[in-house]
Amino acid sequence: MSSLSLDRVYKYYGPQLCILNDINIDVASGEFLVLLGPSGCGKSTLLHAIAGLHKISSGAISLGGRVLNDVPCQHRDIAMVFQSYALYPSMTVGENIAFPLQMRKVPKSLRDKAVSDVANLLQISHLIDRKPGQLSGGQRQRVAIGRALVREPSLFLFDEPLSNLDALLRVEMRTELKKLHHRMGRTTVYVTHDQIEAMTLASRIAILDTGVVQQLGTPGDVYNRPANVFVANFIGSPRINLLPAISRGGRVVLEGSGTVLPPPAEFAAALRQDGRKVTVGIRPENYRTAEGNGDDRTVDIDADVTLIEPTGSDDVVFFRHSGLEQSALLRAGLITQSGPARLRVEASRINIFDGESGKRLA
Template sequence: MASLHISNVRKAYGPTEILKNINIDVTDGDFLVLVGPSGCGKSTLLSLIAGLDTISGGEIRIDNDRVNDLHPSERDIAMVFQSYALYPNMTVGQNISFGLEMRKVSKVERDKAVADAARLLQIEHLIKRRPGQLSGGQRQRVAMGRALVRDPKIFLFDEPLSNLDAKLRVDMRTEIKKLHQRLGATIVYVTHDQIEAMTLATRIAVMKGGVIQQFGTPAEIYSTPANTFVATFMGSPSMNLIPAVLTTRSDTLVLTMGEGSAAVRLDLPAQSAAVARYAGKKVIAGLRPEAIGVESSRVPDAVREVAVKVLVMEPTGPDTLAALEMGGVEVAARLGADIPHSPGEHCNLRVDLSKLVLFDAQTEERIA
């Protein structure tokens, strides 16, 4: 396996800039997920790594080798496509071994590689079948097997699960995670699905408009989003963003959400000096749904009680999603499965302010 270094990479088609100064460092064995809305440039970046398109500026290195001008066949990468790209007239075994055959690998070695990949992916019983006789999940395993036998430095996945139904997508996601854990492979994976990104990645690059909005671990992306775009794009339901004002009372910072009689005023636990400098200014308060209606917290001193009105309750089985009115603003909360409240009811819920994230009201960047 290998490391991947992307330095100041740009891609433009005429005057239209698709990627703008992309910088990413992936270490050996990392699982990098490129995530973002359609048209953000994530698939374009994957194509540049693969050598299927040329870069307009910057540098891509695999290990210490600059690959900008290398043909895809010389980069030692293997790609798994959204469309599977299997040959319909070949059996599963022939599809998996075709690339090796083109490289003049001996039949003995080919057969061993195919058998090893089939065993790893649990498709030994499908070796003699053709793609038309397989389900979508089985076809995706065959496409992965074809990549595996190459034993490349880097695996590239281009939205490989988007054609599968919801349950199969979850199952295949688990299989890909297991595969990464077994192989310790370096993987770059493109998706627009933030659940896939959070569950699969060791590193995530959130993209928008050809720019990386944030690069970090799933925990960093989720708990300390760099801006309001990342805050709302990652997480389901997304982070609540509530217009607020910071003031001081004695030596305590007070967060006021809403206006007039509906306003909610909360004494904040100790904050950073950067947050303290916003006293007297408008901010955006970010709270994840699970921070509202908590029963306990790792930081008990950060828990506050807040008056809310229940608007909608959506039982999901293990928990209940609720739409609440708090400070005159509608917010989403993830409550317990047996929460004893009903729509229209006024009640008090506990809010965990240790999970509060504050953003600049003008720039929408997180206040560190």
């Protein structure tokens, strides 16, 4: 296993278009890093740069202490799994998996054993003589992963490998990938735009926007302590509620309604100045129905429920407060119709961002 280092990596297309802007990431040996962000944020470009498919404009990419900038992709000891599977249709499953070893002129007896071991690991031994056209999408993806595994590389790269699968199969393959990583322990960089994939698979997540790393941290870090408004809004489903407010007496007052929220202690220093414009972030799951008495960590608000979306065990309840549409994630059946409702927010768990820069205040 090897560690990966990205040191001040830039990628320009022409003098004006910066696709990757000062990327600095260290991936520990055996870590599973997910590159997450919207379309066009630079995550696939960064993955392809690591693989050697794109040449970076400046900076350094190192694997196990070896600088890869001028190393051809075939000599980087990296295996990549593509979104499109990229299987040879005229070859059997076994031949597809064995192909990288064949290109290295590995003896047939060793190739056969390696293919058998990988096929057993991925539970596709019964498919070994089939052609890709005879396989389902999930089976083809397993073959593509097997072809990467058989090389025993220092680094695995995955470029949105599950995006072509249906929802149920995507969940199943996500679980299999996580189990596989636990068994193999190989350093992995995985690209996706699906936040659920990122949260469930990653050791750490690098969230990108416009070629800039907005936050690098564990799934818990980026969810509970988002670095800025972009990260807060991108992570979480339903999306976080973002509400304009001002500081007053060490508290925050929501514009429009005048609702006063006592913030967590970590924000106290940043809120000493009265009249500071801030943005309050409230996760939908931090709302609940107001039953009984609250405490000093909660605030009750009057909500005008406009829509209820059942999702099974929970309901997404849309309501208006502070003149803005918000959402709450509540246990199914607690609110059954539109109209006035009393909700309670756990103010102790809110996030507060600077009203101008969008950066988290603590």
